[in-house]
Amino acid sequence: MVDTNQSYIKQCFPVIEERLYQEIIESCSYHEFPSSSYVVKQGAYLNFLPVVLKGQIKMYAEEEDVQFLLYYINSGESCILSFNHLFDPKPVQFSAITEEDTVVMTLPVNKVKEWFVKYPTFARIIINDFQRNFADLLQTTKEIVCFGIEDRLVKYLENKAKRDKSNLIHLSHKKIALDLGTSREVISRITKKLEKTGVLVQHKRCIELMGC
Amino acid sequence: MVDTNQSYIKQCFPVIEERLYQEIIESCSYHEFPSSSYVVKQGAYLNFLPVVLKGQIKMYAEEEDVQFLLYYINSGESCILSFNHLFDPKPVQFSAITEEDTVVMTLPVNKVKEWFVKYPTFARIIINDFQRNFADLLQTTKEIVCFGIEDRLVKYLENKAKRDKSNLIHLSHKKIALDLGTSREVISRITKKLEKTGVLVQHKRCIELMGC
DNA sequence: GAAAAACGGTGATCAAAATCACCGTTTTCT
DNA sequence: AGAAAACGGTGATTTTGATCACCGTTTTTC
Numbered sequence: 001m002v003d004t005n006q007s008y009i010k011q012c013f014p015v016i017e018e019r020l021y022q023e024i025i026e027s028c029s030y031h032e033f034p035s036s037s038y039v040v041k042q043g044a045y046l047n048f049l050p051v052v053l054k055g056q057i058k059m060y061a062e063e064e065d066v067q068f069l070l071y072y073i074n075s076g077e078s079c080i081l082s083f084n085h086l087f088d089p090k091p092v093q094f095s096a097i098t099e100e101d102t103v104v105m106t107l108p109v110n111k112v113k114e115w116f117v118k119y120p121t122f123a124r125i126i127i128n129d130f131q132r133n134f135a136d137l138l139q140t141t142k143e144i145v146c147f148g149i150e151d152r153l154v155k156y157l158e159n160k161a162k163r164d165k166s167n168l169i170h171l172s173h174k175k176i177a178l179d180l181g182t183s184r185e186v187i188s189r190i191t192k193k194l195e196k197t198g199v200l201v202q203h204k205r206c207i208e209l210m211g212c
Numbered sequence: 213m214v215d216t217n218q219s220y221i222k223q224c225f226p227v228i229e230e231r232l233y234q235e236i237i238e239s240c241s242y243h244e245f246p247s248s249s250y251v252v253k254q255g256a257y258l259n260f261l262p263v264v265l266k267g268q269i270k271m272y273a274e275e276e277d278v279q280f281l282l283y284y285i286n287s288g289e290s291c292i293l294s295f296n297h298l299f300d301p302k303p304v305q306f307s308a309i310t311e312e313d314t315v316v317m318t319l320p321v322n323k324v325k326e327w328f329v330k331y332p333t334f335a336r337i338i339i340n341d342f343q344r345n346f347a348d349l350l351q352t353t354k355e356i357v358c359f360g361i362e363d364r365l366v367k368y369l370e371n372k373a374k375r376d377k378s379n380l381i382h383l384s385h386k387k388i389a390l391d392l393g394t395s396r397e398v399i400s401r402i403t404k405k406l407e408k409t410g411v412l413v414q415h416k417r418c419i420e421l422m423g424c
Numbered sequence: 425g426a427a428a429a430a431c432g433g434t435g436a437t438c439a440a441a442a443t444c445a446c447c448g449t450t451t452t453c454t
Numbered sequence: 455a456g457a458a459a460a461c462g463g464t465g466a467t468t469t470t471g472a473t474c475a476c477c478g479t480t481t482t483t484c
Contacts, residue, residue, distance in 0.1 A: 061350065063358040070353075087340060093350055120329045127339075128299060134346055138273065138305055141282075141353045145393060146275040149471070172431065181357060186471065188432060202432095204480085360440070384461065398441065400462060414462095416450085 005030045008053035008103060012075060013125065020119045028105045033098045040081070040096040045089060048106040050081040055102025056163070057081065058179075059133075060095040068144075068181030070094060071136035072163065075102075080129035086112060144181075150190050152180055154199060161209050169207045217242045217315060220265035224287060225337065232331045240317045245310045252293070252308040257301060260318040262293040267314025268375070269293065270391075271345075272307040280356075280393030282306060283348035284375065287314075292341035298324060356393075362402050364392055366411060373421050381419045 006025055013021070030053075033039055039050060042062050052075045059070040073081055073096070085092055086109050115122045143152055156179065160169050173187040180187070191207065194200050201208045218237055225233070242265075245251055251262060254274050264287045271282040285293055285308070297304055298321050327334045355364055368391065372381050385399040392399070403419065406412050413420045 061354050061357075063354040066358045068357055070350075087336070087343070093347065116335070117332045123328070123335065124299070130342065130346070131299070134342070134349070135305065137346070137349055137353065138282075141349065141356070142273050142275040144353070145273075145280055145356055146278045174431075183472065184432080185434085185473080189434080189471095192433080205431095386461075395442065396462080397443080397464085401441095401464080404463080417461095 002030070005053060005103060005105065008075070009105065012051070012053060016121050016125075017119065020115060020122060023111070023115065024107065027111045028107050031104045031106065033102045033104065035098055035100045035102075037098050038095060039098060039102070039104055040092055040094075042093060042095045043091045045091055046085050047089070047109050049086060049109065049112045050096070051105045051107065052081060053103045053105050056099040057096050057102060057104075058099050060097055061093070062095060066181055067095075067178070069179040070140055071133065072099070073133075074163070080126055080133075149180065149182055149186060150193070153187065153190055154194070156180060157200065157207065157209055158211065167209045168203075169209065170205060171207070214242070217265060217317065220287070220315060221317070224263070224265060228333050228337075229331065232327060232334060235323070235327065236319065239323045240319050243316045243318065245314045245316065247310055247312045247314075249310050250307060251310060251314070251316055252304055252306075254305060254307040255303045257303055258297050259301070259321050261298060261321065261324045262308070263317045263319065264293060265315045265317050268311040269308050269314060269316075270311050272309055273305070274307060278393055279307075279390065281391040282352055283345065284311070285345075286375070292338055292345075361392065361394055361398060362405070365399065365402055366406070368392060369412065369419065369421055370423065379421045380415075381421065382417060383419070 009021065009024060009028075016024075028051075031039075033055075039057055040046065042060075052073050054075050056075065057073040059073065060067050061070050081096060081104075112126075116126070117123070143155060147155070153176070156176065157169055160171070161167050173191065174184045177184045177187045191200065191202060195202055198210060200210055221233065221236060221240075228236075240263075243251075245267075251269055252258065254272075264285050266287050268287065269285040271285065272279050273282050293308060293316075324338075328338070329335070355367065359367075365388070368388065369381055372383070373379050385403065386396045389396045389399045403412065403414060407414055410422060412422055
């Protein structure tokens with residue numbers, strides 16, 4: 001199993017130098033999570049850097065009793081979850097929940113700091129990733145503020161279809177509502193409306209997106 | 213004037229090594245902006261890193277015809293505006309508008325990249341700052357989603373008072389509305405309501421915050 | 425196979441905020 | 455000083471989405 005994990009590391013970081021790779025596999029540890037479980041819970045203090053090796057994670061904000069989806073972390077595109085807390089220990093301000101069965105590797109903070117100056121590639125990867133997180137968050141914020149729920153739902157479904165590479169979306173109205181920070185009834189009504197306008201078709205257990 | 217600007221750099225980066233400081237003053241250029249002018253406009257391509265030396269800037273998102281405040285950049289606490297665009301040239305997804313008369317220094321991208329690996333202090337400053345931006349953005353997003361306009365207005369005013377170190381807030385209802393992404397009438401009604409509950413008092417040209 | 429749990433639909437009602445319309449006051453500009 | 459522009463107040467109306475209530479169907483579980 002360790003061998004499998006090591007191959008994930010190679011896949012996620014195809015360009016790192018051999019020495020860095022060796023250091024990583026010496027210091028990291030692996031954690032497996034089933035779908036829909038917490039990897040990080042808002043308010044916790046982390047002394048490690050979580051990296052998604054396989055699977056998918058969604059970042060959630062929680063405030064008062066409302067929670068809502070911020071953005072996704074995939075293993076494919078890049079893997080760093082966040083380093084918000086690395087240099088200045090504070091409780092994290094969001095939660096991370098697995099979207100499917102997921103393997104996470106954790107790197108100790110002190111090593112991360114060390115590698116950050118020692119290996120420009122490593123710094124580059126982290127920066128790059130953080131940048132993407134920032135851009136994703138900004139995009140989400142804009143959509144929340146500027147678009148109505150209907151548009152947001154369509155985007156959400158399109159995004160889901162794209163990530164799953166399938167037009168069939170296996171999600172209950174309730175789960176969708178949770179991600180969009182609204183209620184089931186609202187989703188139920190809007191999907192109905194979207195069905196009438198031909199954007200999607202609802203089947204027994206899933207939604208089929210029609211957009212070309 | 214260059215001397216003044218150089219002293220601003222010292223103030224903003226009190227801990228950098230002399231060699232880095234020398235490199236910065238050799239490569240940077242200075243720009244002065246009056247209050248309420250665009251430093252960066254959403255959609256532009258930047259090939260420099262803007263750093264606020266003096267004054268204050270607010271970051272704005274614009275989408276459709278709605279625009280709203282994301283967070284502030286002060287010269288005091290730290291100065292990096294963003295490096296979202298540094299490593300992977302893309303149009304910036306927000307605008308930066310001066311809140312008062314402001315001096316900005318710009319650093320060429322190639323130098324920034326060079327210093328990033330050459331001077332750990334520099335990397336540290338940038339990361340730290342980016343982190344703060346991320347945290348601020350996240351906080352703003354949560355407030356937008358979870359709080360009603362009344363709460364957001366109070367927070368906005370408290371924040372403004374804190375930044376100005378004065379309970380007297382010289383802002384028109386219209387400007388406030390713009391920052392909060394709503395309309396003047398709404399602000400007008402809520403300030404009235406807050407006046408009745410004793411949270412604030414409205415004077416001729418300004419609002420006085422009462423909360424101890 | 426029966427009970428329990430999750431799911432989905434829909435009408436009625438409510439609340440927050442956006443929008444429109446109008447009007448008087450204050451400030452700024454020339 | 456006089457015109458123009460910005461500012462602020464307020465009623466009426468509308469829209470969006472949240473909430474409540476209720477009910478039938480499907481899926482899971484034991």
